[in-house]
């Protein structure tokens with residue numbers, strides 16, 4: 325079977341959508357840091373829809389940690405398949421908006437030089453929560469993070485996303501080139517403002533006065549990004565090869581739903597994202613909060629409880645009526661009351677989320693979502709809990725999500741088998757858990773003392789503490805499946 329490449333597009337496979345524009349006319353306008361599956365099934369598809377109107381917005385991707393995306397896409401001329409999956413089948417579309425991929429470690433200088441060149445007007449990011457080297461509880465740069473320490477000592481050879489952005493901005497400033505817009509597409513709260521704070525602080529630490537210049541000159545629009553994109557498996561590769569009649573080393577699988585809400589604040593121009601279905605607005609934060617608390621808060625709760633209860637996929641968990649009832653109740657009783665969105669039908673949004681979680685073809689692993697919980701919990705569950713505690717409202721289901729995370733990061737499942745806990749704090753958390761054993765109070769006190777996750781207010785809040793400790797006791801005594809049944813009611 326031939327490999328997917330530009331040559332294949334001359335005789336497009338029947339049944340696969342292909343780029344409608346002349347790829348040879350496309351030039352780079354965007355550098356994207358963190359070219360993982362999510363970006364390739366989200367922003368790159370919006371851009372693919374727009375290149376026939378304006379070919380000056382092609383994307384050059386960069387991978388910050390592993391060269392595997394570059395290795396997969398380079399022999400394919402940057403082409404790859406997005407396969408949309410639902411109960412009715414799998415629908416392939418070949419995407420052409422990625423012109424090339426740079427490996428930030430091996431090709432650092434080429435990457436920074438490109439970011440500093442005038443043709444690049446947007447630098448977008450999906451580097452995941454931990455890629456910002458910040459303190460998730462406060463949203464501030466962690467100046468003691470090893471990558472930040474390294475980048476401040478070696479400013480022209482940075483390895484972190486803030487370090488790369490600031491070095492490229494410094495070169496543009498020195499050359500009199502207007503800054504690019506920094507477009508964060510990660511699931512951080514107030515993601516534009518948060519990344520602005522982080523990057524500005526890094527610039528200030530690097531050079532006196534540079535932070536002020538960044539704060540004044542560089543736009544950091546906030547965005548709400550949404551599409552469920554599970555990690556690709558070998559079985560997915562086979563499915564796609566059969567559909568397109570060519571081998572694609574790294575297709576991405578996605579649900580039909582996609583949403584992108586963007587704050588319209590770009591200093592060096594932007595593609596007509598609205599023409600591809602994005603919503604441009606002056607206020608994104610309410611949408612971000614809604615999505616982080618409703619979708620991602622539910623997702624993390626399903627991930628920890630589902631994994632512990634033996635559900636491999638999100639759809640397996642929500643097929644269990646008790647799980648479904650728990651998540652429905654979590655959104656209805658405990659999340660929706662914290663949101664203020666008069667123009668959005670939140671009950672309909674909730675029902676649509678439950679539908680999306682049920683998509684049987686997506687096979688989204690609970691283990692995948694469980695990753696990096698220390699970086700995700702603050703914006704997904706803890707902020708909601710703070711609002712509920714302040715209003716004197718119930719937090720029974722939200723605190724069960726937190727307790728399930730604490731139970732999960734002990735690293736031992738209900739059968740005594742090891743859990744592969746992936747988290748920047750994994751070692752610290754597993755040491756805390758080893759000391760605590762099955763003593764729920766000790767486990768709570770040890771983990772809640774992680775200020776970068778819980779801030780300084782929650783560990784000593786008795787309402788919060790007794791709710792989480794109570795759930796932990798039940799999780800240890802009866803297991804996750806039984807606990808879900810109790811709490812769902």
Ligand code: CS2
Nearest residue numbers: 549550551552620623692693
């Ligand atoms: C998920 C998200 O892995 C996770 O943590 O909750 O990736 C989720 O699928 C996306 O945010 C959906 O837009």
